[in-house]
Amino acid sequence: MGAQTSAVPDVVTGEPLAADHPGVTELFAVIAYGEVSAFYRLAEEAKLAPSLRGRVAVAKMAAAELAHFETLEAALAARGADAEASMAQYQGALDSYHASTDPSTWLESMVKFYVGDGLAADFYSEIVGVLPAEVAEVVREVLAETGHSQFVVDEVRSAVAASRSERDRLTLWGRRLLGEAITQAQYVMAQRDELAELVLAATGDLNGIATLFDRMQERHAARMAELGL
Amino acid sequence: MGAQTSAVPDVVTGEPLAADHPGVTELFAVIAYGEVSAFYRLAEEAKLAPSLRGRVAVAKMAAAELAHFETLEAALAARGADAEASMAQYQGALDSYHASTDPSTWLESMVKFYVGDGLAADFYSEIVGVLPAEVAEVVREVLAETGHSQFVVDEVRSAVAASRSERDRLTLWGRRLLGEAITQAQYVMAQRDELAELVLAATGDLNGIATLFDRMQERHAARMAELGL
Numbered sequence: 001m002g003a004q005t006s007a008v009p010d011v012v013t014g015e016p017l018a019a020d021h022p023g024v025t026e027l028f029a030v031i032a033y034g035e036v037s038a039f040y041r042l043a044e045e046a047k048l049a050p051s052l053r054g055r056v057a058v059a060k061m062a063a064a065e066l067a068h069f070e071t072l073e074a075a076l077a078a079r080g081a082d083a084e085a086s087m088a089q090y091q092g093a094l095d096s097y098h099a100s101t102d103p104s105t106w107l108e109s110m111v112k113f114y115v116g117d118g119l120a121a122d123f124y125s126e127i128v129g130v131l132p133a134e135v136a137e138v139v140r141e142v143l144a145e146t147g148h149s150q151f152v153v154d155e156v157r158s159a160v161a162a163s164r165s166e167r168d169r170l171t172l173w174g175r176r177l178l179g180e181a182i183t184q185a186q187y188v189m190a191q192r193d194e195l196a197e198l199v200l201a202a203t204g205d206l207n208g209i210a211t212l213f214d215r216m217q218e219r220h221a222a223r224m225a226e227l228g229l
Numbered sequence: 230m231g232a233q234t235s236a237v238p239d240v241v242t243g244e245p246l247a248a249d250h251p252g253v254t255e256l257f258a259v260i261a262y263g264e265v266s267a268f269y270r271l272a273e274e275a276k277l278a279p280s281l282r283g284r285v286a287v288a289k290m291a292a293a294e295l296a297h298f299e300t301l302e303a304a305l306a307a308r309g310a311d312a313e314a315s316m317a318q319y320q321g322a323l324d325s326y327h328a329s330t331d332p333s334t335w336l337e338s339m340v341k342f343y344v345g346d347g348l349a350a351d352f353y354s355e356i357v358g359v360l361p362a363e364v365a366e367v368v369r370e371v372l373a374e375t376g377h378s379q380f381v382v383d384e385v386r387s388a389v390a391a392s393r394s395e396r397d398r399l400t401l402w403g404r405r406l407l408g409e410a411i412t413q414a415q416y417v418m419a420q421r422d423e424l425a426e427l428v429l430a431a432t433g434d435l436n437g438i439a440t441l442f443d444r445m446q447e448r449h450a451a452r453m454a455e456l457g458l
Contacts (some may be wrong), residue, residue: 036281043272051267052320053256053313056298059268063295064290074287084282177286 019132027127027135028072029086030094030188030195034120036044037094038062038109038113040123045109054106054155061113061148068142075138090188097122097184101177107159107166111227114152115174118183118223130202148202155229171229178220182213185209192219230424248361252427254308256356256364257301259323259417259424260371263349264298265316266323267291269341272337275303283335283384289379290342297371304367319417326413330406335387336395337402340456343381348454349411351445360429386457400458406448411442 016024042062049055073083101116103109121143128136160167187198203209246252271291280283302312330345332338350372357365389396418425432438 036285036288039292040272040275040284045293046269051313052317055269056265056302056313059265059295060299062272063268063292067290069285070289084280084285088281120249 003093016132017075017130017198017201019135021194021198023192023194024135025076025086025200026195027124027131027168028076028079028138029081029083029123030090031120031139032069032072032076032083033087033090033093034144035065035072037063037098038116045103045112048103048106048109050106055149056150058109060212064148071104071138071142075135089191090092093191094192095214096187097180101111101179102171103173107156107170110152111170111173111229112177114149114156114227115177115220115223116181117149119178119216119220122219123185123212125200126212126215127202130152130198147207153226159229165229170227171224174220174224174227174229177204178217182216245361246359246427247429248364248429251425252421252423253281253360253364254305254310254315254352255421257308257428258310258321258361260349260353260368261301261312262316262323263431264294264325264371266313266320267294267345268298270327271338271342272331273333274332274335274341275334277338281337286377287378293377300367300371304364305320308340310357318420322413324416325416328408329409332402336399337383338379339384340399340458343378343385343408343456344406344449344452345410346443346448348376348407351448352414352441355429355441355444357430358425363417364418376421382456389457396458399456400453403449403453403456403458407446411445447452 006086039062040059042065046055046058046062049058062181069083076083076086101112103112124143128139131139156170160170189199199209199212200206268291271287271294271300275284275287275291278287298312305312305315330341332341353368353372360368385399389399418428428438428441429435432441
């Protein structure tokens with residue numbers, strides 16, 4: 001969390017919300033479906049892997065996403081919510097994101113995993129500041145690095161170092177991922193008042209939401225650079 | 230393990246093999262590839278699930294298979310063997326098994342998961358008796374029930390109780406799974422002398438191998454009955 005005296009606001013935190021705020025259940029549900037859909041997309045995209053080693057690496061990434069889902073499922077159950085029932089309404093937006101960013105190569109799949117996980121983590125960590133401590137802890141746990149990023153960074157960096165055209169192609173791909181992610185994030189927020197309220201509590205006002213997306217773009221650029229893009 | 234005084238031999242155990250017997254690495258490798266391929270087949274077959282609840286249940290089963298793979302990967306590394314390199318030679322036989330038993334319905338997929346996991350566990354537990362203690366422990370750990378069987382049993386039992394034709398169809402399907410599994414198990418054993426040697430050490434001789442397959446068929450029948458088939 002940045003110093004509040006900084007000229008450029010980092011994360012603006014308002015009053016912490018009550019632990020029983022209905023937006024918390026919605027937040028857990030949307031992240032939970034994000035994990036389930038990431039699991040299945042990774043398993044599907046593993047077909048693009050050039051080797052058994054790549055398939056094993058992807059299976060581990062997918063299993064790590066599912067472990068996060070299980071944490072959220074337990075947190076939802078503790079709030080008296082059923083994971084599947086709560087997640088159902090977010091299927092549309094998240095499935096649309098995946099359908100509109102269907103990778104056609106192994107490298108596109110790797111960039112999508114790295115960039116998509118990063119964007120989701122950025123978005124949710126903007127909200128963490130207004131969450132009650134026990135809720136924030138669950139969110140931080142499921143957004144933590146799964147330890148598989150280094151594999152992805154190595155795969156992508158070495159490929160783009162060797163090919164200028166691959167680098168150009170993946171740079172455009174990264175931009176498309178950012179655009180689609182922001183579109184779907186706005187759609188998800190608009191879908192449920194409780195969730196929009198939670199984001200507004202974290203950002204202060206609509207201007208705050210705009211700067212939130214600005215910060216996400218900056219961090220996205222840093223992640224692309226990390227990949228050599 | 231059955232009493233050695235029983236008229237029908239249960240598990241015949243010979244002299245324990247040395248911990249550095251090369252068959253142990255092969256055994257770990259074939260089970261490990263079995264787990265990776267089960268992971269990907271389950272993820273693929275989840276498309277047949279009638280609901281998000283089913284997809285979540287299957288994702289958990291797949292992740293449990295991968296956790297077993299990771300145990301074997303560590304055990305292989307401790308023996309100085311690379312998991313991917315060791316597994317490569319077993320891809321053919323196991324991929325053939327899956328290709329020849331590709332489920333066309335959700336219930337076929339569930340029966341395959343239950344019956345296939347059971348057959349693999351039966352086969353490998355026949356060998357456990359001749360393995361050195363630390364090796365046997367790894368094998369027992371990765372063959373342990375993953376706790377998802379009850380979901381499968383419930384799904385299948387209620388479906389076949391409601392439909393006689395579904396029951397007939399799945400009964401035939403179960404027989405086909407048994408046949409294909411035994412075919413591929415024999416193929417795998419024939420492929421590597423070290424592995425055949427290990428199975429022979431456990432069963433005594435070729436007659437012992439025949440009774441091993443007889444026992445597998447008996448246990449298969451008991452599992453089918455459990456499913457209401």
